[in-house]
Amino acid sequence: MxxxxxxxxxxxxxxxxxxxxxxxxxxxxxxxxxxxxxxxxxxxxxxxxxxxxxxxxxxxxxxxxxHVLGLLVAPAVTPAPQPDQAVMHRLAHELEDIAARLERQPQIFRVLTELQLRGARDAEVGRALARMDDAWTRFLVGMLRSGIDSGELRSDLDADRAAGLLRAVFRGIGLAALRRDDQKPRDLVDEASKMLASWLAARSDR
Amino acid sequence: MxxxxxxxxxxxxxxxxxxxxxxxxxxxxxxxxxxxxxxxxxxxxxxxxxxxxxxxxxxxxxxxxxHVLGLLVAPAVTPAPQPDQAVMHRLAHELEDIAARLERQPQIFRVLTELQLRGARDAEVGRALARMDDAWTRFLVGMLRSGIDSGELRSDLDADRAAGLLRAVFRGIGLAALRRDDQKPRDLVDEASKMLASWLAARSDR
Amino acid sequence: MxxxxxxxxxxxxxxxxxxxxxxxxxxxxxxxxxxxxxxxxxxxxxxxxxxxxxxxxxxxxxxxxxHVLGLLVAPAVTPAPQPDQAVMHRLAHELEDIAARLERQPQIFRVLTELQLRGARDAEVGRALARMDDAWTRFLVGMLRSGIDSGELRSDLDADRAAGLLRAVFRGIGLAALRRDDQKPRDLVDEASKMLASWLAARSDR
Amino acid sequence: MxxxxxxxxxxxxxxxxxxxxxxxxxxxxxxxxxxxxxxxxxxxxxxxxxxxxxxxxxxxxxxxxxHVLGLLVAPAVTPAPQPDQAVMHRLAHELEDIAARLERQPQIFRVLTELQLRGARDAEVGRALARMDDAWTRFLVGMLRSGIDSGELRSDLDADRAAGLLRAVFRGIGLAALRRDDQKPRDLVDEASKMLASWLAARSDR
DNA sequence: TATGAATGAGCTTTCATTCAT
DNA sequence: TATGAATGAAAGCTCATTCAT
Structure with missing residues (x-):
């Protein structure tokens, strides 16, 4: 003091x-x-x-x-794709990143959840997490907007709402780390990749 | 004693x-x-x-x-659809149920997360949650299988893997309760409904 | 109340x-x-x-x-010798009684010791034990006096002091119950019998 | 911790x-x-x-x-007699030591009894007391043996059994501290000295 | 910088006792 | 007589924090 x-x-x-x-x-x-x-x-x-x-x-x-935030922004396992690449490719990379973490350092999701729970009662923790969440949201919205603009993603997509759901999906997959005997993270991520593609991608076949 | x-x-x-x-x-x-x-x-x-x-x-x-498990199996806000109804309808009901809880008793997701974290270290809690999770998984798998068999869902769907992802999505949406200033749960659920439809439904238009 | x-x-x-x-x-x-x-x-x-x-x-x-006092005054294992019998015989009977208790219900000495310790701090317990002790002392003194008078015991014996030591010896033997792996109570009692005889008996051989 | x-x-x-x-x-x-x-x-x-x-x-x-064991092995009130002195003299010194403690720090016997009672249920306490008891027994047996060998004590004495009885006598005298209004410890010890002499000493007059 | 000693607030649990029925 | 429910006064122990050195 x-x-x-x-x-x-x-x-x-x-x-x-x-x-x-x-x-x-x-x-x-x-x-x-x-x-x-x-x-x-x-x-x-x-x-x-x-x-x-x-x-x-x-x-x-x-x-x-x-420390946790540092781990989250740390260089992912694979090099981050450039902003000018296809949105679906960049999303796949995000999923790949989560899968890699789930396999190599699942504790991070556990600790993150601990902090989120505490953040609801501890203003300082809450603010730090909110900042991170906002940055993540902006990143996702920007990515989605560029995809919509370029015609790669469905034109009727609401970038804000879609980003919210994307965040929820990512979060949910991350939480799989809390179960011991869960299925392989890889399977989960592969399936999620298909789901997001069917949801977001413009239907070129119509 | x-x-x-x-x-x-x-x-x-x-x-x-x-x-x-x-x-x-x-x-x-x-x-x-x-x-x-x-x-x-x-x-x-x-x-x-x-x-x-x-x-x-x-x-x-x-x-x-x-108490939490009791709340989770308690009669949902709207009457549960019969098993013979369309799978997509039943899934929509599940989402509706989550949305209603997120609006009326968001604490349940918070407490559930607390318990899941503790369950990793407390065997008794862990077992109880695992039982619940297994029951939920069986329920989802059964629903998906019936949809696949009836042709309502994509025939190339793997019920087990899809159920795993479904659980993750539901869990992620539930976790939205941990953020204070999140978007409306209703929007999240509506968007999720579309996403699941595009992912699971058989493409009748092809 | x-x-x-x-x-x-x-x-x-x-x-x-x-x-x-x-x-x-x-x-x-x-x-x-x-x-x-x-x-x-x-x-x-x-x-x-x-x-x-x-x-x-x-x-x-x-x-x-x-209850403990009741056990102590309860009919001993062997019939109590009449007051007109030889003092050394009556003393041997007392020792025999202790030996029998040590073998059959050693807890009584344990509980008795517990109560004696408490009696130092609890007036009610203390009084009850003191009454018992006094009665025992009177009994021993009377027995010794009759032996001295009859010439069976050494004439230079001080009945009061001898009774005090007798009590101590009996108490010490009883406390053997507090040790787990002690020698056989029977050996202890036999040895004590010899010791008391050599100490108390009138030397007829002089 | x-x-x-x-x-x-x-x-x-x-x-x-x-x-x-x-x-x-x-x-x-x-x-x-x-x-x-x-x-x-x-x-x-x-x-x-x-x-x-x-x-x-x-x-x-x-x-x-x-602490108690330390008190017990602490230098007695009077200087300990050399091992080459007469056994009866050394025994008398032991009795003198007890008498001095009974007069100056009677609590030690009280606490010792408390610990013995607990030792029956508390393994750690029990072991510590057993070690002390064993050491004491060895000391007494050695002393008695040397007396028997030198002809000072009765030749028909069994050192082990006699040591057991000696311990009981000492213990019983120590327990006199539990009675408030007991006779003078000094009298008790003097009488005990006579008793032990008549019991242990070789009869030179025969 | 680094540490051993010291502290106070607070925790879960125990247990003899009381009481309404 | 007999009981389940309820209580209050402790008890041992934990732990973040403070402080002198």
Whole structure:
């Protein structure tokens, strides 16, 4: 409280490392099971030292939020297609990205859900997630609009409403990570790809 | 612990009431914020009395699970269509049901998500949810199969995979309740209805 | 509090039975582990019914005291020798009695020790035990005096001091029940018999 | 639980002090009346601080056990006689030691009895007491053997059985502390000294 | 920077006891 | 007599946070 820690690069790096450790704990035990002492022990430092970097537990949770958002915007497994490519191709890439995450780091969806639930009661978490959601929505709307304009997508599509549904579909697929014995994420994504194509694509055969 | 209370009808009713109170608390403050004393206070009884009905907190959470499952199988807002009706009609009814819940009791999706997260770490909760999920899956698969057999749905549909995606879509729509300022649930559901139709329905025009 | 239960014979019998049940619980789990509900459950009645017979837990403990004292004065395994028999013979009988109890119902010494510890802090229990102890002391002193008078015991014996030591020896032997893997009670008693003889008996060989 | 406190000398000292406080509480109110909060209050610290040193109540009880054993092996009031002195003299010293404790710190016998009772149900406590008892037995047996070999004690003595009875006698004398209005411990010990002499000593006059 | 020690608010659970029926 | 329901006073324990060094 007296002297806030400096924002040197080394400090930032350390904070990021500790936030990653906290993220791992949340993935394992849930936000409810997050313990300051446990995170510090996992990081091999004294709990008071952790508090030096994150003065309150809320700060630590904010660090976890940052970490998750960082993971989400991180370079996907496959290189992102250019904006000038076909919309259906770009959507397929998004689905591919989700499938890859579901296979390699399913915890991210779990932690994200934990944070969304908390966001409803914690204004700071809520705002951060809302920002991310808005950015995602804008991205989807833009993509859909360009597809509609180019004639690749159905002309009677409402970009805003369609983006809302797209988000719901993606979210729903991500939530499959919460079931243990679910079917292969790959199958789910392949089927979703067909569904979206039949829904969005302009009917060239008419 | 020594002498368990009897299972008289009155006792069951009381337990159900208290579970409902606990459910409301979870909806408001999350599973993490569930407090035995708070639930008792809300119900206007001593906390020890609550423990008389639910000897442990885990029991109380199990009561919340039962309550949620009860809500989910409760008679939907509109009368359920008969199994001999068109599949698309029945699917539309499912969507309608979700929309109605999203408008009238959105907490149910919030609590359900809380329970799913806990289910990953709490075997008892996990089992109960898995049972529900399995029943839902069987229901969807059966519906899709009958549609495929009758020629109403695309003949090349894989009922199991399609049911998996359907579940994901429904789940994703339900999760819209976690966002505060989302678009109208009705719009989301209407759009989803179109999407599912274009995906599942046999192309009579070909 | 309003109406104390009647003292009918049936009532007394029931109280005695319940006290015996409580005694068994104390033997098993200690005075600290005595639970009103547990005793009631063991007796197959509602805990409130037990409270009807023993309005407070202290009453129940008093009942256990009575039960233990009853066991102690109960007809010993072998018929008690007449007061006109040799003192050493009567002492040997006392030792035999302890040995028999150590073999058949060692719990009695355990419970007795529990009660003695409590008696230091609970006036009611303390008084009851003190009465018993006094009676025992008087018995021993009388026996020793008659032996001294008759010339069977050493003439220079101080009956009061000797009785005190006798009590200590008996108590110490009884406490052997608190050790699990102790030597055979029989050996202990036999050895004690020799020790007391060499200490108390008049030296006829001098 | 996560990060156990270090075992620095200062820490050990503090633990010992707190264990002594707990010991005093047990002496005053019994093991049953031992309260973590009460001990902390008596020590002038917050109860959570006490838990910092003794993470569980069982740990605290173990600390009390250690404290008692430490008191028992502590340098007796009078300097311990050398092993080459007469056995009867050494036995007399043991009795003297008990008498001194009975007069100066009678609580030790009370607490010891509490612990013995608990040891029957608490494996950890039981083991610690068994170790002490074994050591004591070995000490007595060794002493008796040397006396028998040197001709100071009766040649027909069975060292093991005699040690068992000796232990019982000592224990019984120690238990005199549980009675409030008992005779002087000194008288008891003097009488016991005579008794043991007549029992153990070789009859030089025969 | 880093740490061990210390703290207070609050949690679930236990249990003897009371009471209306 | 007998019972199920209800209660309040604790109890042990957890944990984020503070602080002196």
């Amino acid at each position: 007296s002297c806030r820690p400096p924002r040197t690069p080394a400090h930032r790096v350390r904070r990021a490392e500790l936030a990653a450790t906290a993220y791992a704990q949340v993935a394992e035990r849930g936000l409810e099971g997050l313990r300051v002492r446990e995170v510090a022990a996992e990081a091999g430092i004294n709990h008071a030292t952790l508090i030096y970097y994150f003065p309150t537990k809320a700060n630590l949770v904010a660090g976890v939020v940052d | 020594s002498c368990r209370p009897p299972r008289t009808p009155a006792h069951r009713v009381r337990r159900a009431e208290l579970a409902a109170t606990a459910y409301a608390q979870v909806a408001e403050r999350g599973l993490e914020g569930l407090r035995v004393r708070e639930v008792a206070a809300e119900a206007g009884i001593n906390h020890a009395t609550l423990i008389y009905y639910f000897p442990t907190k885990a029991n109380l959470v199990a009561g919340v699970v039962d | 309003s109406c104390r239960p009647p003292r009918t014979p049936a009532h007394r019998v029931r109280r005695a039975e319940l006290a015996a049940t409580a005694y068994a619980q104390v033997a098993e789990r200690g005075l600290e582990g005595l639970r009103v509900r547990e005793v009631a459950a063991e007796a197959g009645i509602n805990h409130a019914t037990l409270i009807y017979y023993f309005p407070t837990k202290a009453n129940l403990v008093a009942g256990v005291v009575d | 996560s990060c156990r406190p270090p075992r620095t000398p200062a820490h050990r000292v503090r633990r010992a002090e707190l264990a002594a406080t707990a010991y005093a509480q047990v002496a005053e109110r019994g093991l049953e009346g031992l309260r973590v909060r009460e001990v902390a209050a008596e020590a002038g610290i917050n109860h959570a601080t006490l838990i910092y040193y003794f993470p569980t109540k069982a740990n605290l009880v173990a600390g009390v056990v250690d």
